[in-house]
Amino acid sequence: MYRDHSCGGLTADLAGRSVILAGWVHAKRDHGGVYFFNLRDRTGVVQVVAHPEQAEAFQAAQGLGLEFVVAVSGTVERRPEGTENPKLATGAVEVRASRITLLNACKALPFMVEDDVNANEETRLKYRYLDLRRPRMLGNLSLRHAVSMAARRVLDAEGFLEIETPILTKATPEGARDYLVPSRLTPGTFYALPQSPQIFKQILMVSGLERYFQLARAFRDEDLRADRQPEHTQIDIEMSFVEESDVHAVVEKMLKTVFRETLGVDLATPFPRMDYAEVMRRYGSDKPDLRYDLALSDCSEVFRQSKFKVFGETVRSGGRVTALTVEGTGVTRSEIDRLTDFIKAQGAKGLPWVRWNDPPESPILKFFSPEEVDGLRRSLGIAKGNITFFGVGEGYAPSVHLGTLRKEFLTNPDFSEKLGLRPAKPWAFLWVTHFPLLEWSPEENRWTFAHNPFTAPIEGELPKLDTDPGQVRSHQYDLVLNGVELASGSIRNHRGDIQRKILSLMGYDPREMDRQFGLLLNALDFGAPPHGGIALGLDRLVAILRGEDSIRDVIAFPKTAKGTCPLSEAPSTVNPKQLKELHIKLDVAG
């Protein structure tokens, strides 16, 4: 037997008891003819003492380096007065070793296995097994486990079945590039790894499963980011005979449980909801961070008669003027110039502003009539020292530009500090609902699905598909948490005829439609029930819960920004025999 106790479980109640522990040696010291080391396992840390009178244990302790794996037999003792270490949860007791057995040695470490080490990520990934030994990383993985288990428990209790869908599946021309796997048995053909289990979970609804879930891996061959990996895990859910609110309720129940069990936080449900159109007008983003109250204002009416062409003519021709007002006393002119460049880089023509000093300062003030200045003061509720930035343009453009500015203010510490922006709450959930069904793709010169080709349009807005497709709203919803898109889902088209009509509007002729979506379309024709679902990004959820900036830190074995794995050295070349079997000839320079 290697152990009968774990390090984290030792308390003063166990004083006098004999225990066997196993773990890694950490923070070793010899003092006063006595050897001390901290023994660490997954559950925590305990201090082991080897006294000279236990000659065997004493000698063994002498020979130990850091990260040696040892088993310790000994007695739990209360610590001598005044020797508690408040940093350790187990500070009340120590273990007096009678026997120490070396289970395995350890080479000199490439970096310290401690939370405050900051080895560069490449090194951490190369020695991931050491990196993961750090309490913080172990904590990340065990919280990830706790979230998975809580999700499973809630969904199981709600009558969901966990079903696996294929990893080797068929390429469908959805949003992202596919990862392809060559077929040996059918030369010249390829499987694709799923970008999501979307089609299969809908088919399960046609099968009458009614409630499906899966902790599903999804693969997308696109460039990586701090919050994007080539493979990520989603809590994938699909339900039959439901409306949006039913899906929302399940997710809320699940997250309520997750937050209570992992953080001890009691979330208020239901979460607030806001239409896409409103959230875009008020925050200029479909995933605003609502921990902060800062919102945009519409001041189009102030300028409807304006002689200032940029503002007045835009409003008169159906555009809008939006405003974002902040406490700007500390903002310098050169910072405003930098912000202007920043916003121009996002596609705006400029970034007009007014500094509300006495008198107000602004390059464009001379174009405003006194009535317009008064109108602004009234509608924006100006205080001295404020700065108002303006967005001007058609549709959502003016909001989006200021939404980008809002995000910059909130996320760039230089500004959030200076502007006195503080989160009003720690957790801000928001359901964003009624996304547009379609969006115009300038590159392809056609309408394409805004989110998901299978999302159902809002009833009654179907006629607009022929006349004004961009105005058709859908049953697509996202769940946003603290400015992060945490989940995305929709009520689907359960009628094949409607699904076909939407696809044809996007330019698919019947043959192409059948080739790419026949799998699902055929199934829909056999009495598919109304259904809908959602997928939550597990990696993002765990990262937020743990306060990690990158999802790499909550994934055991993540990829680098170039999609490589320093630990396994994947991807790698393969031997010619394998390629031959797969009927593949390489065309790679070098």
Add this chain to the structure above:
RNA sequence: GGGGUCAUGGUGUAGCCUGGUCUAACACGCUGCCCUGUCAAGGCAGAGACCGCGGGUUCAAAUCCCGUUGACCCCGCCA
């Protein structure tokens, strides 16, 4: 595809702008000794990098220039 930051002993950094004083510094770690109920120990001694790689400028380059590779961040992309 584009923009940016970084690359110095085992680890983390400083030095680089203003080239020579860098035979490269500091902290942690490592080795040895001393002391010590210690756990952010203390003292002494020591080993360890030619400054990612390649080229150039110069009497002289870690330091300037060009290229390249890699890591990270962002835009595009990611239904």
